[in-house]
Amino acid sequence: MTTDIGSDPARLSDWRVYPEDLLPPILEAALECFVDQGYHGTTIRTVAASANLSVPGLYHHYSSKQDLLVAIVDHAMAELWERSVCALQEAGDRPERRLDLLIECLVLFHAHRRQLAFIAASEIRSLVGDARIALIAARDRQQRLMDQALSDGVAQGVFTTPLAIEASRALVTMCTGVAQWYRHDGPMTPDELARDYILIARMTAGCEV
Numbered sequence: 001m002t003t004d005i006g007s008d009p010a011r012l013s014d015w016r017v018y019p020e021d022l023l024p025p026i027l028e029a030a031l032e033c034f035v036d037q038g039y040h041g042t043t044i045r046t047v048a049a050s051a052n053l054s055v056p057g058l059y060h061h062y063s064s065k066q067d068l069l070v071a072i073v074d075h076a077m078a079e080l081w082e083r084s085v086c087a088l089q090e091a092g093d094r095p096e097r098r099l100d101l102l103i104e105c106l107v108l109f110h111a112h113r114r115q116l117a118f119i120a121a122s123e124i125r126s127l128v129g130d131a132r133i134a135l136i137a138a139r140d141r142q143q144r145l146m147d148q149a150l151s152d153g154v155a156q157g158v159f160t161t162p163l164a165i166e167a168s169r170a171l172v173t174m175c176t177g178v179a180q181w182y183r184h185d186g187p188m189t190p191d192e193l194a195r196d197y198i199l200i201a202r203m204t205a206g207c208e209v
Contacts, residue, residue, distance in 0.1 A: 080113075
C-alpha cells in the first residue's frame with residue numbers, strides 16, 4: 001500500500017533538474033537576508049534595499065516580514081513535495097525503489113536548494129499561528145512518504161529493520177541535514193552524495209545492496 005500523494009499530474013519535466021531562477025526577486029532577496037542575518041536580525045528596510053525597492057514598494061507586495069518568511073517556507077515545502085511526487089511516480093510500487101528515489105530526491109533538494117531548505121527548517125521557530133501549523137503539517141506529510149516506504153518494505157520482507165519508523169526518521173534527518181553543511185565547491189557533487197546516501201539508507205533499512 002502506498003501513501004496517497006494526490007491525483008494532480010506532476011508539473012516538473014524532470015525532478016532531478018534544478019534551474020537557478022526559481023524564487024521571485026523579492027523572496028530571493030529576503031532569503032539571502034534571512035540566511036546572512038537570521039529572521040529576527042533582518043529588517044524590512046534591509047530586504048527592501050537588497051531587492052532594490054523602497055520600503056513602501058516592498059509593502060505593496062508583502063505586508064510584513066512574517067509574510068515574506070511564510071512565502072519562502074511555503075515555496076520550499078511545495079517544491080519538495082512536487083519533486084517527491086514525481087520521484088515516487090518514477091519509482092513505482094517496489095519499496096526498495098521508492099526508498100532509493102526518495103533519498104535521492106531529498107539529497108538533491110537539500111543540496112541544490114540549500115539556503116531555501118535551511119531557512120524552512122531553522123526558522124520554523126519564527127513562524128506564528130496558522131503558518132506554523134501549516135508548516136508542521138507539510139513536514140509531517142513529507143515524512144509519511146518515507147514512513148510508508150519503510151513500512152511497506154518490512155511488510156513485504158524486502159527490509160529487515162525491526163525499527164521501520166525510527167529508521168525512516170533517521171534517514172530523513174540525515175538527508176535534511178545536508179542543507180546545513182553542503183557546499184557546491186566541496187569534494188562531492190549532489191549526485192555523488194545521493195548515491196552514497198542511497199547505500200547508507202539501504203543498509204539502515206536492512207535491504208540488499
